[in-house]
Amino acid sequence: MPKLFKIFLTGLLIGMPLTIPLNAKVYDFTEDNKLTLLQDARAAVELKLDLVRHAKHHIHIMTYYWDNNGYPLELMKELNNAHARGVDVRIITTYIPSVTMDIFGKSKKILYKNADKKSKAVLSYLKLIPGNNEAITNNIHEKIFLVDGEEAILGGRNISENDYRAKDLEVMIEGPVVNQIQKHFEKMYSFMVMLKIKHVCFNPNDLCAEDLNKTKFTEKNAGFYPEQVRFANGTKARILTNEILIQQYENNYWGEKRFLAQDDIIDTVVKIEFNKLRAYNYFILPTERYKLYLEKNLADGKIIEMITNSKTTAASISNKGYLYGLPEMHNLVERGLQLYQWQDGVPEPGQDHIDYLHEKVMLFDDDHGFIGSHNFGCGSTSVSSEIVIEFYSKPVVQTLIDVFEAERTNSLKTTLATIPEIENEIKDNSLMIKFLHKFFVKNFVREMF
Numbered sequence: 317m318p319k320l321f322k323i324f325l326t327g328l329l330i331g332m333p334l335t336i337p338l339n340a341k342v343y344d345f346t347e348d349n350k351l352t353l354l355q356d357a358r359a360a361v362e363l364k365l366d367l368v369r370h371a372k373h374h375i376h377i378m379t380y381y382w383d384n385n386g387y388p389l390e391l392m393k394e395l396n397n398a399h400a401r402g403v404d405v406r407i408i409t410t411y412i413p414s415v416t417m418d419i420f421g422k423s424k425k426i427l428y429k430n431a432d433k434k435s436k437a438v439l440s441y442l443k444l445i446p447g448n449n450e451a452i453t454n455n456i457h458e459k460i461f462l463v464d465g466e467e468a469i470l471g472g473r474n475i476s477e478n479d480y481r482a483k484d485l486e487v488m489i490e491g492p493v494v495n496q497i498q499k500h501f502e503k504m505y506s507f508m509v510m511l512k513i514k515h516v517c518f519n520p521n522d523l524c525a526e527d528l529n530k531t532k533f534t535e536k537n538a539g540f541y542p543e544q545v546r547f548a549n550g551t552k553a554r555i556l557t558n559e560i561l562i563q564q565y566e567n568n569y570w571g572e573k574r575f576l577a578q579d580d581i582i583d584t585v586v587k588i589e590f591n592k593l594r595a596y597n598y599f600i601l602p603t604e605r606y607k608l609y610l611e612k613n614l615a616d617g618k619i620i621e622m623i624t625n626s627k628t629t630a631a632s633i634s635n636k637g638y639l640y641g642l643p644e645m646h647n648l649v650e651r652g653l654q655l656y657q658w659q660d661g662v663p664e665p666g667q668d669h670i671d672y673l674h675e676k677v678m679l680f681d682d683d684h685g686f687i688g689s690h691n692f693g694c695g696s697t698s699v700s701s702e703i704v705i706e707f708y709s710k711p712v713v714q715t716l717i718d719v720f721e722a723e724r725t726n727s728l729k730t731t732l733a734t735i736p737e738i739e740n741e742i743k744d745n746s747l748m749i750k751f752l753h754k755f756f757v758k759n760f761v762r763e764m765f
Contacts, residue, residue: 382417464542472674595678
């Protein structure tokens with residue numbers, strides 16, 4: 317079936333009753349981990365550069381995009397230096413965002429500029445090709461920074477100078493759970509190599525395929541899984557992933573099926589019981605089962621507080637997702653959701669101006685948390701590979717609650733969304749909202765956000 321025709325049918329299929337089995341397959345919890353919050357973007361950058369400079373065995377990175385100025389270029393230089401001394405460097409990203417941010421491939425040229433063929437370590441930069449799996453768009457949306465199998469960084473930040481102007485969060489992870497992150501990276505990397513061979517090489521047996529096959533993980537890669545340091549009285553943690561790209565490839569999901577597909581992150585969240593939930597949400601575009609979960613808990617008298625973007629801050633990237641989500645925002649606020657919107661305020665002295673909210677965090681009561689790349693929206697479930705760390709830790713959660721409460725109660729940073737204000741925004745943008753909810757435009761917006 318021609319691709320454009322499938323995209324057209326995707327729009328027509330909106331609203332058809334479909335069901336997908338919800339049998340989440342997740343990693344077991346591990347004990348004795350150490351989690352270090354990376355709240356300051358510039359400090360996180362310096363940490364990553366330092367980890368690369370001291371890497372001994374391997375550096376594995378996944379990111380939505382990689383742009384071409386400042387820190388991203390400096391990181392590419394350091395990665396090239398690391399490879400020259402025999403460190404295995406593998407990078408996975410998404411083609412379209414990376415190309416739009418770096419149209420002439422400046423970053424990749426720097427990565428390979430002084431690559432010494434004498435080094436037996438792998439040096440690879442794989443980009444997810446557009447048009448795979450019959451979706452309008454597909455994304456590597458995970459943010460993984462993994463060094464020597466000992467330290468891993470997860471969160472919401474990409475490899476970009478743009479992240480200095482976003483309210484975001486990452487966490488550095490040490491301990492047994494790092495092996496789960498490595499295992500997941502290996503799975504996604506092998507999947508990407510297979511896709512590259514299928515869609516780029518003319519013949520599965522030619523030199524192109526042979527070169528790609530050389531980058532695959534083998535049984536000799538035991539060094540990727542070192543014996544982990546255990547931290548006394550450490551944190552109980554595991555990773556959760558959404559491997560929708562692999563699901564799409566195996567099951568040929570398209571149309572509404574994408575939005576109902578298994579998502580181990582959301583499928584785990586909707587089983588959690590709580591008294592109070594605090595969350596940062598990029599936009600309010602929940603999938604049907606996440607929406608029902610929120611509605612049920614609100615109806616049961618549970619407290620749910622969220623911080624999300626305002627129309628003004630959303631426009632820093634695109635306010636189309638915000639406008640599309642306004643009716644759902646109205647629905648949830650009407651049911652009792654306490655929704656606070658990020659404001660374009662004046663930065664504190666010596667700090668970067670924070671233009672918009674990009675953080676992805678959930679805090680259940682006082683000891684249970686999620687930090688990662690998942691936006692808890694339709695796009696993260698339907699077309700984007702995602703990863704989060706789920707953990708139990710009163711100290712870490714309390715630190716995040718303190719930040720959340722300070723922002724929630726500071727009118728210079730957030731303001732409470734009211735029904736009249738939302739209704740006025742819906743009225744003022746009614747034509748655009750109607751357009752965004754029409755046919756395959758609806759699918760495109762939901763996939764993007």
